Amino acid sequence: xxxVTQSQPEMSVQEAETVTLSCTYDTSESDYYLFWYKQxxxxxxxxxxxxxAYKQQNATENRFxxxxxxAAKSFSLKISDSQLGDxxxxxxxxxxxxxxxxxxxxxxxxxx
Amino acid sequence: DAMVIQNPRYQVxxxxxxxxxxxxxxxxxxxMYWYQQKSSQAPKLLFHYYDKDFNNEADxxxxxxxxxxxxxxxxxDIRSPGLGDxxxxxxxxxxQPNQPQHFGDGTRLSIL
Numbered sequence: 191x192x193x194v195t196q197s198q199p200e201m202s203v204q205e206a207e208t209v210t211l212s213c214t215y216d217t218s219e220s221d222y223y224l225f226w227y228k229q230x231x232x233x234x235x236x237x238x239x240x241x242x243a244y245k246q247q248n249a250t251e252n253r254f255x256x257x258x259x260x261a262a263k264s265f266s267l268k269i270s271d272s273q274l275g276d277x278x279x280x281x282x283x284x285x286x287x288x289x290x291x292x293x294x295x296x297x298x299x300x301x302x
Numbered sequence: 303d304a305m306v307i308q309n310p311r312y313q314v315x316x317x318x319x320x321x322x323x324x325x326x327x328x329x330x331x332x333x334m335y336w337y338q339q340k341s342s343q344a345p346k347l348l349f350h351y352y353d354k355d356f357n358n359e360a361d362x363x364x365x366x367x368x369x370x371x372x373x374x375x376x377x378x379d380i381r382s383p384g385l386g387d388x389x390x391x392x393x394x395x396x397x398q399p400n401q402p403q404h405f406g407d408g409t410r411l412s413i414l
Contacts, residue, residue: 223400223402227405234405234406234408235345235392235394235405236405237403237404240402281344281345287399288333288350290335290347290403292345293344294343294344295342295343
């Protein structure tokens with residue numbers, strides 16, 4: 191079974207600085223999707239960024255970018271110019287077909 | 303405008319008393335999912351519908367059932383809730399295989 195590992199249960203960043211959240215996954219497949227979702231306290235889970243495994247170019251969405259290392263099965267999220275509103279639980283997710291697996295999450299705190 | 307709507311946001315039921323959670327979508331997506339998310343844990347997929355085709359995860363307890371009477375609505379029925387079923391229940395939808403899932407706000411279920 192595919193597993194997703196987020197090794198950082200909690201991270202903290204100073205406002206306006208950069209933070210990187212780690213994610214590794216295990217799969218024998220070559221075609222799949224990877225996602226980072228953000229879940230603020232008591233609020234909806236929102237897609238932050240996604241990456242198709244067949245694409246070598248790292249995905250970028252404004253202040254959010256990923257470092258996708260397919261051979262290493264690594265998919266880290268970099269948040270630049272961190273804002274107070276970035277504080278949330280971040281989940282890394284792997285999907286192939288309807289098999290969707292989430293990591294345990296990283297709680298990000300942003301300090302003013 | 304909310305596109306995946308879950309009602310109610312908070313549900314309290316008694317031990318052993320059947321409860322139904324509802325999810326509706328305005329996106330006309332053909333795939334709908336139910337996840338269980340316990341406190342400080344990753345969402346866990348319970349089952350999903352591809353159109354009317356029901357797909358149960360192997361480790362989903364028999365106590366959990368689902369109905370999808372039409373494209374817009376999907377229900378989660380818990381026949382005899384136990385204390386261990388207290389959790390946030392997330393509904394999600396998806397259209398094309400290369401698209402991400404859209405989540406509702408979730409229903410937090412408490413068992414007395």
